[in-house]
Amino acid sequence: MDATLLQRSKQQHAGGIVEIVIWRVPEPVEPCSHGYKYRLVYVVNGIRLVGYDNERGKGDHKHLAAIETVYTFVDVTTLITDFWRDVEGG
Secondary structure, eight states: OOOEEEEEEEEEETTEEEEEEEEEOSSOOTTOOSSEEEEEEEEETTEEEEEEEEETTTEEEEEETTEEEEOOOOOHHHHHHHHHHHHTTO
16 A cells, blocks of 8 residues: 555745645554654745654654754644644744
């Protein structure tokens, strides 16, 4: 079974660019236990201010400016809500 693209969008936002890509994958991306691969990013003037992803070997995590922390993935809706909260500074 192949991965299924659930969402792909790129839009201007508050002087920058927001890009969201979410896939449903047949096997979890290790060390994650869920069936999604994702990349959400907010970039202004070429600098990533907010980023969420689940890179193989690292698992779910987020970037707020230069700080990287573990992210607890619940579901896709919560992921998008959490990302936008960070983009908006909340």
